[in-house]
Amino acid sequence: MDKIIGLGNALVDVLATLKNDEILTEMQLPKGSMTLINEDxxxxxxxxxxxxxxxxxxGGSAGNAIRGMACLGAATGFIGKINNDFYGNFFRNSLLERGTEANLLLSNTLPSGVASTFISKDGERTFGTYLGxxxxxxxxxxxxxxxxxxxxxxxxxxxVQDHDMILRAIELAKEAGLQICLDMASYNIVAEDFDFFSLLINKYVDIVFANEEEAKAFTGEEPEEALDIIAKMCSIAVVKVGARGSLxxxxxxxxCVQAIPVEKVLDTTGAGDYFAAGFLYGLTCGYSLEKCAKIGSILSWNVIQVIGAELPETNWERIKKEITEL
Incomplete structure (x- = not known):
């Protein structure tokens, strides 16, 4: 089985379920977005x-995806930066207990990053992220x-805010013979750094993951047309269309793979990350694109029914059984 390494913001999620969305307005956090915040x-x-x-x-997008793959039994690693504090140690221990190789560099100046995660009544999540x-x-x-x-x-x-770091990581990965997978992350991030996303996808990236809002922010088109545009720039394009599934x-x-129907969405935190985890796990196993997407759907279906992006061990045992039966 192929090994996969994630590069991302090493964050710990602090999750709270809201009675209403007033706090989002007060904190100037657009619902459904990821907004960077300062210490104040x-x-x-x-x-x-x-x-x-x-x-x-x-937490952290890549951290969630790598955790999902590790729980399926994939060989994984993670590159990020923490402080040697409570949240940093929490993050490191979480990687190690799942067998992930932790390439965690240390900061002596700033505390470890925290993603304040607000879960609305409809399950939509909004992040106020202090990167630290x-x-x-x-x-x-x-x-x-x-x-x-x-x-x-x-x-x-x-x-993507650090262009030099991203380009250096890609350069080293390509030199080591790796394929590059990019998750677009958030529609506002794509819109704010459109030119750099265009450069990465046209020149370096092999596999692109986007939801329909991110795909529209990048191409200006609806999912089907956006898929065609992105697929011309890379090897594999994936556009997730929520309850309709994935393209x-x-x-x-x-x-086209249908999403698994769900009666109640508890929290969408990690849904896209877990879809990527399932899809990439399938690729490392050599499965067809359809089976890869079905595994992604199974993981997404499970994670939107729990608070946060961690699943109980019993869920993973059932998921592995479902994958063998696909």
Whole structure:
């Protein structure tokens, strides 16, 4: 089985379920988006959280995806940056207990990153993300050895603010023979850094994951047309269309996979990350595109029915059985 390594913001999610969306307006956090916040705003959010029931989980888009793959039994690694503090140790231990190789660099100046995660009544999630140490990962800290032995590099779109670091990671990964996978991450991130996304996808990226809002922000088109446009730029294009499922295109091969119906969406945190985890796990096993997408759908279906992006061990046992029966 091929090995896969993730490059992402090493974050710990602090999750809270909202009675209404007033706090989102007050904190100027557009519903459904990921907004970077400073330490002052984090402090204000923490004041709210002190009065609410919260749940702690390892987070970050690439971190979620790598965790999902590791729980399926894939050989995984992760590159990120933390502080040697409570949240940093929580993140490191979470990787190690699932057998993931932890290439975690240390910051002595900023605390570990935290993603304040607001879950609305309809299950939509909104992030106020304080990157802290995670954002201090620099191009010169990356080395070729970090990428050797892996077949795929999974990059989260939330990292694109540091162009030099992303380009250095891709350069080293390509030198080590890896294929590059990019998850677009959030429609507002795509819109804000459109030119750089265009450069990456046209020139370097082999596999692109986008939901319909991100695909529209990138192409200006609806999912089917967006899929065709993105597929001309890379090897495999994946556009997720929520409750309708997913669209995949590789060359002339087009696959449409229905989502598994769900009665109640509890929390969409990690849904896209877990779809990518299932899809890429399938690729490392050599499965067809259709089976890869079906595994992605199974993981997404499971994670939207729990708070946060962690599944109980009993779920993973059932998921593995379902995969063998596909």
């Amino acid at each position: 705003k984090l402090q204000k959010i923490n004041e709210y959280f002190d009065q609410m029931e919260t749940h702690l989980a390892t 140490a995670a954002a201090t990962l620099k191009a010169e800290e990356l080395s070729l050895d970090m990428f050797k032995g892996y077949a795929y590099l999974f990059i989260e779109g939330y990292l 995949i295109r590789k060359g002339t091969e087009v696959v």
